[in-house]
Amino acid sequence: MKLHTFPPAPNPRKLNTYLREKGIEIPTVWVNLLKGEHKTPEFLAMNPAGNLPVLELDDGTVLTESLAIIEYLEELHPDPPMIGTTALERAQTRRIERICEMGVLGRVARIVHNSNSPLPGVQGKTAIADHFREELEPVLARLDAEIGDRPFVAGDRPTIADCTLFGALEFGRFGGVEPGPQYANIHRWWADFAKRPSAEIAPPG
Ligand SMILES: N[C@@H](CCC(=O)N[C@@H](CS)C(=O)NCC(=O)O)C(=O)O
Known part of the structure; x- marks a missing residue:
């Protein structure tokens, strides 16, 4: 591979x-x-x-x-399981991951690429960035409420939902797009997750 x-x-x-x-x-x-x-x-x-x-x-x-x-x-590589261990857990994990992907990552990427894209030749449109900024807010509010005081996005263990949300937020920070301080649960989770070894970028090789 x-x-x-x-x-x-x-x-x-x-x-x-x-x-x-x-x-x-x-x-x-x-x-x-x-x-x-x-x-x-x-x-x-x-x-x-x-x-x-x-x-x-x-x-x-x-x-x-x-x-x-x-x-x-x-x-x-089923162990450790990162999409849940029962049918319901898998469904819930995939549900939350989809929210992190389509609700957050997709919108954050569109905001960054339409306001401050690092990609060569990408011409952003401010109106599109503003549109996705507006759409992002209610998603963040619902996600913040859902995470609550959970240690990880989907519950007690790291799952693919953490991977997706982390990728989205780190890219947003790089591009100048961050959830507001009112999303305290997201920020608490983000700060905790960023301390994990998995948060580091592996070099090529
Ligand atoms: N849905 C695809 C999206 C892939 C994608 O758009 N990747 C971005 C980086 S996050 C990329 O390569 N962008 C370069 C470009 O579109 O020019 C996936 O999840 O892999």
């Missing part, structure tokens, strides 16, 4: 956090998004969508979409 990634970006960061929580090591190459390395003919031949992360299997199969990669790895 070979992982093509660039962990400063949010979806690669989600996967980086997952791999480190699980203790899974995969030979990794960084494709520098800031230098446009994901738009070279070689990279596009492997992943025509021109995005990261990409998991290349030993038989040449190319797997894209961070969550599909995570689900695949979770089946190969």
